[in-house]
Amino acid sequence: MAQTMKAALIKTYSGVSGIEFGETLIPQIDSNEVLIKVHAASINPADLLFLSGNYGIKRALPSVGGMEGCGTVIATGNSLVARMLKGKRVAFVSEVYGSWSEYTKASAMTCMVLPDHVSDEQGAVFFVNPASAMAMVKIAKQHKSKAIVQTAGASALGRILVKLGRENGLAVISVVRKDEHAQLLREIGGQHIVNSSSPAFEDELRRKSHDLGATVCFDAIGGDLTGTVLSALPDGSTLFQYGLLGGSTTTINADDLVFRRKRITGFWASDWVKTQSIFELLSLQGSMKKSVGSQIQTEISQTFSLCQTVDAIQQYAANMTSGKVLLRPV
């Protein structure tokens, strides 16, 4: 086997301008890791943060870009869990290494064998969004909330949440900022949609969240929207911020905190996963295997070759709501 491979390499943490298509060494694996021949890799909002150096972790540069993908395990470390994956087609997450390359490595614990009916494309978006959505449902239930408010409601994650909520008897109130996004959600069965650019937004959200009993919100945006949403929620609500699509600053109304028992905290899927027991993670993977590719189908808008990574990222960043953009090694 060759020693080197093609990859989209991050040279500097400076956005897309820091990316260069080039050659690098095929990674070495440890006993609990697997070497994967990549079939398809995804681009997520987390990758955009990562490229600019604003994600929760940084890798030593140069490093392969991306965090999620689908591929076949062609070599494994010596651990039992790793060896069980040999030759299998898996969905994987790799925060310590990248996925935008011909080969990658991942911990055996963050790989999941894909059922045959799940395509490579759906496999490449198997982990990050569906797992986050499932975690959100679990957290909402722990908080005994009857409904979930979700900003960036028409995002890939938002659309999965609408479906998952329905299966789990949780109403999902989707906050969108354009009528066409509301339409997208209605087409997949979204029932509670509020447009943040409407003058009646705060009143409508207040009424819906009180009527439906939504005391948790998952917010991908930040900025002033967070404060408006938090103010509309019932007293004692918790807002989980999980994204920074609106920039790096979040503004809230102090009296919601001081007098209304509201709180704001973060949700970072990678971090949340570490707080779960192995049993809980296996049960989560079980639910995912059942749903993904059937009830949970993520829309893929376009596929690019690895040498077009910069174009692919720009296309994704400019049209996030139209679907996922994938990369394929050729």
Add this chain to the structure above:
Amino acid sequence: MAQTMKAALIKTYSGVSGIEFGETLIPQIDSNEVLIKVHAASINPADLLFLSGNYGIKRALPSVGGMEGCGTVIATGNSLVARMLKGKRVAFVSEVYGSWSEYTKASAMTCMVLPDHVSDEQGAVFFVNPASAMAMVKIAKQHKSKAIVQTAGASALGRILVKLGRENGLAVISVVRKDEHAQLLREIGGQHIVNSSSPAFEDELRRKSHDLGATVCFDAIGGDLTGTVLSALPDGSTLFQYGLLGGSTTTINADDLVFRRKRITGFWASDWVKTQSIFELLSLQGSMKKSVGSQIQTEISQTFSLCQTVDAIQQYAANMTSGKVLLRPV
């Protein structure tokens, strides 16, 4: 006994301009309430919020101003707890009725018999600040924090916290905005003082909070200071906002929430008290009786007559750090 009394009355929720000195009915009491002849009443930041209509509760207007004071119980309801207070000198909190009047009423549960060595003046500031400071120490211990960061560090509450922290083996890092405030704290034994107007502020606070293990902060200010303080704290820290001295908006950095497991929530003493068991409250009152008037001595800067309430409030609002301002019925 007369039917009416003199009082500082809130006519509209419009700040000091809504206050009028006048006559009103002496309040009727229920079985669990006591009628108190007021000796002295205090002005707290909560009163300023209350006057502008921005406090967590509102009373039907016109209403007597104030929430805290000291006086003698001259009549009681029929309940056992109420009757036990007959003739006693008590410190009291009354959120449902006011304290800026010749007579007031309070629930027997929110009165505490004062030891003889505690003066009327110290009795009038007995509850709100010392109880809040004790709650803060308790919360910090529950969070297993080794130290507390406190903004408005030189406030009456901040000064009590410095002393209480020392007694409880908790370092207190006081955030002040003027050198003279730092000096005030040093005089009472404050050891960890950081000036928020210094260019090195964030770095110093980061170093101190990491060195001393401060993972909780009690923030009275809000605004941009909250975000700066939260960013300086170790990962996983909790900021409790309990005041709005900096205005009604709080700004934080989204990545502290998403990637650093930090959270922001409110602390409202009145609300916190309701979450405590009777046993916990009695034990809190016991600690207060031991400390207040001896270790915990609140500085009183000036006393006004009830008919000068507007002057008194203006004096207090303009010089919060110089000590408490009291009102006395004449």
